[in-house]
Amino acid sequence: MDILLSSISQGLIWSIMAIGVYLTFRILDIADMTAEGAFPLGAAFAASLIANHANPWLATLVGMLGGMAAGLVSGLLYTRLRIPALLTGILTLTGLYSINLRIMGKANIALLNQTTVFSAFARFSNTTQVIIVGALLVAVIMILLVLFFNTEMGLAARAVGDNPDMSAANGVHVANMQIVIYMLSNGLIALAGALMAQSNGYADISMGVGTIVIALAAIIIGEVLVRNLTFGKRLLTIIIGAIIYRLIIALVLWLGVDPNDLRLFYAGLLTVLLALPWVRNRVKTSTRRRLNRQHIATLNAQDNGEEKEHADNDK
Amino acid sequence: MTNNAVLTIRDLNQYFEQGTINETHALQGINLTVTDGEFVTIIGGNGAGKSTLLNSIAGTLPIDAGQVILAGRDITYDDVTARARWIARVFQDPKMGTAQRLSVAENMALAAKRGEHHSLFRIGTPHAARPRFQEALKRLNLGLEDRLDTEIGLLSGGQRQAITLLMATLQKPKLLLLDEHTAALDPKTSATVLHLTNQLVQEEDLTTLMITHNMQDAIKYGNRLLMLDHGKIVVDVAGEQKQHLTVPDLLELFNKASQEEMTDDELLLARDE
Numbered sequence: 222m223d224i225l226l227s228s229i230s231q232g233l234i235w236s237i238m239a240i241g242v243y244l245t246f247r248i249l250d251i252a253d254m255t256a257e258g259a260f261p262l263g264a265a266f267a268a269s270l271i272a273n274h275a276n277p278w279l280a281t282l283v284g285m286l287g288g289m290a291a292g293l294v295s296g297l298l299y300t301r302l303r304i305p306a307l308l309t310g311i312l313t314l315t316g317l318y319s320i321n322l323r324i325m326g327k328a329n330i331a332l333l334n335q336t337t338v339f340s341a342f343a344r345f346s347n348t349t350q351v352i353i354v355g356a357l358l359v360a361v362i363m364i365l366l367v368l369f370f371n372t373e374m375g376l377a378a379r380a381v382g383d384n385p386d387m388s389a390a391n392g393v394h395v396a397n398m399q400i401v402i403y404m405l406s407n408g409l410i411a412l413a414g415a416l417m418a419q420s421n422g423y424a425d426i427s428m429g430v431g432t433i434v435i436a437l438a439a440i441i442i443g444e445v446l447v448r449n450l451t452f453g454k455r456l457l458t459i460i461i462g463a464i465i466y467r468l469i470i471a472l473v474l475w476l477g478v479d480p481n482d483l484r485l486f487y488a489g490l491l492t493v494l495l496a497l498p499w500v501r502n503r504v505k506t507s508t509r510r511r512l513n514r515q516h517i518a519t520l521n522a523q524d525n526g527e528e529k530e531h532a533d534n535d536k
Numbered sequence: 537m538t539n540n541a542v543l544t545i546r547d548l549n550q551y552f553e554q555g556t557i558n559e560t561h562a563l564q565g566i567n568l569t570v571t572d573g574e575f576v577t578i579i580g581g582n583g584a585g586k587s588t589l590l591n592s593i594a595g596t597l598p599i600d601a602g603q604v605i606l607a608g609r610d611i612t613y614d615d616v617t618a619r620a621r622w623i624a625r626v627f628q629d630p631k632m633g634t635a636q637r638l639s640v641a642e643n644m645a646l647a648a649k650r651g652e653h654h655s656l657f658r659i660g661t662p663h664a665a666r667p668r669f670q671e672a673l674k675r676l677n678l679g680l681e682d683r684l685d686t687e688i689g690l691l692s693g694g695q696r697q698a699i700t701l702l703m704a705t706l707q708k709p710k711l712l713l714l715d716e717h718t719a720a721l722d723p724k725t726s727a728t729v730l731h732l733t734n735q736l737v738q739e740e741d742l743t744t745l746m747i748t749h750n751m752q753d754a755i756k757y758g759n760r761l762l763m764l765d766h767g768k769i770v771v772d773v774a775g776e777q778k779q780h781l782t783v784p785d786l787l788e789l790f791n792k793a794s795q796e797e798m799t800d801d802e803l804l805l806a807r808d809e
Contacts, residue, residue, distance in 0.1 A: 256713070371659060372655065372660050373649060373655045374656045374660075375647060376638075376646055377654040379637075380638060380643075380646050383635035383636055384634070387633055387634060389616040389617050389620065390616060390625050390633075392618075392650050394617055
C-alpha cells in the first residue's frame, strides 16, 4: 500500500514533466533535450528561494517562469537561427548547467524543515501531502491545456505541428507558434523540477540527468495502453503512464536492484517501449505468413488431388 | 492594361543554384498582369517554370529579381504568412493542403481565419460556425457534411482536395493559386474536382491561376491561357481566341512562339489522358 501511494505521489509530479515533454515530442515532433536543463532549473530557483524563506508558491512560480525562459531560448535558436532541434536542446541544456550552479551557488541545496507548497497539508503524511498538491496541480494544468488547445491560437499551434506549410499558407505565424509550444513545454518541466525538489527535500545540480527518458517512457506507456485518443484523454493516459512507471521502478528496487544501476534500467525500458511497434509488426507479419503457408499447402494438396484424378482418368 | 489589375508581375527572374555550374535561370523576366475575375490556366513542359512562378507569387520562393504587386500592394518581400491574407492555395499533394490529425471542422475553422490574428481568447472551432461549414460541405455532394468531426487524414485524397478547395474560399481570397491540384488523383476524381473548381471559381468570381499538365483541361477551363517554356511566357491567349482553341492550334502557337518543334513525347505527356 505504501509503495502504491508513494508511486502515485511521485508519478503525479513526473506526469507534469511528461505532459511538458509530450507537447514538444508529439505536437512539434521534436525530442527536446532542453528538458534536462529546465527540470533542475525549476528546482534550483525554487530551492534557493525557499532556503531564503520566500513564499514556496512564489518560488515554484519563479521556477516555472525560468523554464519558460529556457524554452524561449531553445525556441528562438530553433526557429530564428534554424539550428537543428536536437542541437538546440543540447546547447541550452549545456548553458543551463552553469546557470543552475549560479542560481544555487553550490551543487546541492537541502530543504529540511523549510515551508514548501506541501506544508499547507502538514497534518497528512508526507506522501499524502504530495498526492493532494500534485493531483490539484495536474487537474489545473490539464484543464488549462485543454482550454488553450481549443482556442484559435491553440488550434493554430496544433496545425503547425501537423503541417507547417499548410499553416503558413493559412496565415499562421509558424515560428511564433513553435516558440509558444517550447515555452509551455519547458515551463511545465521546470514546474515539475520545482515540485520534485520540495518533495524530495533537496535540489541537486545533476537531478536532470535522464529525466527526458523517464518522461518519454511515461508518455509511451500511456500510448501503448490506449491508442488514438483526443488530446484531453491522452493527457490522462500520460498521468497513468507516469504512475505505472513509478510502480515498475518501485518493483525493480524492491527486487534488490542497486539504485546506481537505475539509469541503465531507464534506458533499457524505454528502448523496449520504443521497439514495441516494430515487435507488434513482426508478430503480425509472421502470423500472416504462417496462415498463408497453410493456405498454400491446402492449394498444393488440391492441385495434387486433381492431377491424380486426371491421371486416373487417363488410364 | 486595365486598372483593375489584381496581380502585376514585373520583370520577375528566379535562379536556382546561382553561381554554380548547375545554375538554372528558371524564370527569365516574366511580365504579367492578371485582372479581376480572370481564370488563367497555365501549361508548359517539365522545367518550364510553372511551379516556380506560382511559388514566387505565393511567397514560398524568395524573389531574386523583379516585383510582385497584389491588389496595388507591393508584396515582393512579404513571406507566405503575410501573403496568406490575400492569397489562397491548393497544393498538388492532398496531404499538403490540410492538417491531417485535425478534424474536418478544425481544418475549416483554421482556413476561415486565413490571414487573421489567432486569438488566445476566442474558441478555435466555434459551435456557431458548424452550420456554415456543413452548408459549404453539402455543395461538394460527397456526403461530407456529416463528417465534421472526422480526422481529415482518414479521408481519401479526392475528398481532402475537394475540402481544401472549399477551405480556400471560406475567406474569399484576392487570388486563388492551384498548383496541379488534380494531378495526384485518379482520372474520375480528378474530373470531379476540376468540375468543382470551375463551379467555385464562377460562383465566387475568384481571380485564379491554375497550373495543369493537361492541354484539354487548360483549353476547357478558364478564360485565359498561358504557356510557359524555358522560364518565359510563350503563349498568352484570352477571350474569343481562347474559346475556339484546340490542341493542334495550341501546339502550332507554341511552335511559332518558341521556334522549336515540340516533340511527340512532349505532346504525349502533355495530353496525358
